[in-house]
Amino acid sequence: MxxxxxxxxxxxxxxxxxxxxxxxxxxxxxxxxxxxxxxxxxxxxxxxxxxxxxxxxxxxxxxxxxxxxxxxxxxxxxxxxxxxxxxxxxxxxxxxxxxxxxxxxxxxxxxxxxxxxxxxxxxxxxxxxxxxxxxVPSATVAVGGTSGGNGGYNALNGKIVVVYSPKGGTGSSMIATNLAVSLQSSTTPTILVDANLQYGDVAVMLNEQVKNNVIDLTSRVDELDPDIVREVAAEHTQSGIHVLACPLQADMAEDVTGEQFAKLLSYLTTLYAFVVVDTVSYLTDVVQSALEYSDHIVLITTQEIPSIKSCNLFLSLANASGLRDRITFVINRFDKRITITPEKISENLRLPVDFVIPFEERIVTNSINRGLPFVVEDKTYPISKLILNLADSIKNKSQESTAVLARTSTSRR
Ligand SMILES: Nc1ncnc2c1ncn2[C@@H]1O[C@H](COP(=O)(O)OP(=O)(O)OP(=O)(O)O)[C@@H](O)[C@H]1O
Ligand SMILES: [Mg+2]
The missing domain is CATH 3.40.50.2300 (Response regulator)
Known part of the structure; x- marks a missing residue:
């Protein structure tokens, strides 16, 4: 033999x-x-x-x-x-x-x-x-272009952060865009991916007129390389994040399978430190794949009963599929005059509340209409500080999980 x-x-x-x-x-x-x-x-x-x-x-x-x-x-x-x-x-x-x-x-x-x-x-x-x-000797990796400054592309072991709300209209896109720009830095290049493939808002919220979209990558997901990704993803100039927008026509969403989407996300983790995914409340195959493949899930509710009820349903699913530990729980559009307090929500869902983001109509609506995340506009707004704290907490959790992995694999030496 x-x-x-x-x-x-x-x-x-x-x-x-x-x-x-x-x-x-x-x-x-x-x-x-x-x-x-x-x-x-x-x-x-x-x-x-x-x-x-x-x-x-x-x-x-x-x-x-x-x-x-x-x-x-x-x-x-x-x-x-x-x-x-x-x-x-x-x-x-x-x-x-x-x-x-x-x-x-x-x-x-x-x-x-x-x-x-x-x-x-x-x-x-x-x-x-x-x-x-x-x-077979190959020079493609070495000369593949490293304008991001992160040297060997495969060195990045990026984290997938999925922003999810089981009830529509609760602020998932607002949080995903502001979180992505907060995670972005020269050492933590970040991409924001729109998994709302029918009516995604991410590009509009960033005022990006994009020529290309998610489908340009999912359709050739087995042959991706850094140059193709760089060509397709738009760069948001004010923040430096890259953006993969939803397709221009709603019916094109059907062309993307959950498996393709998961492969795309996984490939992106070799190029970016954070891959932030905005989702829709409806559990499409694409959204399910994103959740299954995530490292962190930012789960959002408001103080409204239908939203809390939907979170409850989602949590039973999350428990059954082992996703619960990945959750960072956020209450958005918080209004202290409403009697359903964060404590009550936490008690009802048996889930600690990690962040409470206030209802800030003027700041949020203006920023969405202008297409500039408020975190970029002014880091000193209380609502900006909260999103920056959320980003820090995700960075810390990511570092901890990497450190645990490193510790467990060196402890036997
Ligand atoms: N903290 C907040 N304060 C005030 N308004 C907010 C806040 N968060 C979100 N909004 C408003 O709520 C609306 C929905 O926000 P957004 O589009 O981010 O939600 P979504 O969960 O992505 O909705 P969809 O299910 O349609 O994708 C927007 O009009 C936005 O301006
Ligand atoms: Mg949305």
């Missing part, structure tokens, strides 16, 4: 017996070489980064870090590695999340021996092919 034909496999599972079973199942497959086994997500990322396996057999439910998060991290560090996920749940939403995170295959646990060997062989062939592409 040729050396290049060998499939180097890493096994990840928190239970030793399962690791041993998988090892046994694969021992008669001559192409497979087991290069190691990890008992948790952090260890998996570390071993994968060091030993660069072709195939990782990944458990989903592990105590410290789930297999989906580990899959995503490994795909970023070792792009040719193919991940085969094993899970007891044949739950489609898990499957979908795993696929979005870059998993190649999904098997129910415990797998049949034939099923497992076929999946590993298939994934192995794919990894070997990917590797051969990568080893």
């Amino acid at each position: 040729e050396q290049s034909d060998k499939i180097r496999v890493l096994i990840v599972d928190d239970i030793q017996e399962t690791r041993e079973n998988i090892r046994r199942m694969l021992q008669f497959e001559p192409r497979v070489e087991i290069i190691g086994a990890a008992k948790n997500g952090a260890e998996a990322i570390e071993l994968a980064t060091e030993d660069k396996p072709d195939v990782v057999i990944m458990d989903i439910n592990m105590p410290d870090m789930d297999g989906i998060t580990a899959t995503e991290a490994i795909r970023k560090k070792v792009p040719f590695a193919q991940i085969v996920v094993l899970s007891v749940q044949a739950d489609p939403s898990y499957m979908r999340r795993a696929m979005l995170a870059g998993a190649r295959d999904f098997l129910a646990k415990p797998p049949m021996i034939d099923e497992l060997t076929t999946a590993v062989r298939r994934a192995g062939d794919m990894a070997i092919e990917e590797k051969s592409k990568i080893s």
Whole structure:
């Protein structure tokens, strides 16, 4: 057997017996070489980064870090590695999340021996092919143009911040635009993406007349490069953020699938420190993908009962799909004369309120009509300070999560 034909496999599972079973199942497959086994997500990322396996057999439910998060991290560090996920749940939403995170295959646990060997062989062939592409010398990355000043593009491990309100008209677009310009800096390049593909407001709120839009990227999502993105995304001159607007015709929204949108967001995290997504209340495939793929969700309500009720429904969904920990909860259009106080809302939803943004008709309406976010106009407005604080809190949370990842992967040294 040729050396290049060998499939180097890493096994990840928190239970030793399962690791041993998988090892046994694969021992008669001559192409497979087991290069190691990890008992948790952090260890998996570390071993994968060091030993660069072709195939990782990944458990989903592990105590410290789930297999989906580990899959995503490994795909970023070792792009040719193919991940085969094993899970007891044949739950489609898990499957979908795993696929979005870059998993190649999904098997129910415990797998049949034939099923497992076929999946590993298939994934192995794919990894070997990917590797051969990568080893062709390529100068494109180095000379790909780095006008953003962030050097190696893939170095950025950006965060996806989804601004979502389950009730329309509560200020999602207003918060998304002001938050994006607040997150933007020379070291944290930020892009604002409109996921309201039918009637998106982002471009209007920034007074941008855009020629290109989201569809120009989702339609060629498997062949993106930094130059294409730079060509399509508009630059908002007053703030420096980049903007991906919604299509010019409402019916074009149907052309975008959730998977394409997720792939686009994930690609953007290699170019930008923050990818802020404005959404619609209706859970379209695109909005669902954005939520599933997010690092942070800014959830908005007002003091009105229908809005609070919709938040409640969304929270049950968020709990079921493991999104709750990503939520920063904001009350917008706050008016202290209204008897439904933030405390009552928090109690009712059993969710701490992180920020309360006041009703400021003059400032907000003027800024929307002028197409200039109020944070750019005047940072000293109380409402601007609140949005800047929201941005800081998201920056801090992002740094913490990166630090935890770094700590867990170095603590074993
Ligand atoms: N804090 C605030 N103070 C005063 N007016 C506000 C505030 N936040 C939002 N508004 C107003 O509420 C309206 C809706 O805001 P926005 O378009 O941002 O909401 P949305 O959730 O994106 O709505 P849609 O569901 O239509 O996308 C706008 O007219 C805006 O001026
Ligand atoms: Mg909106």
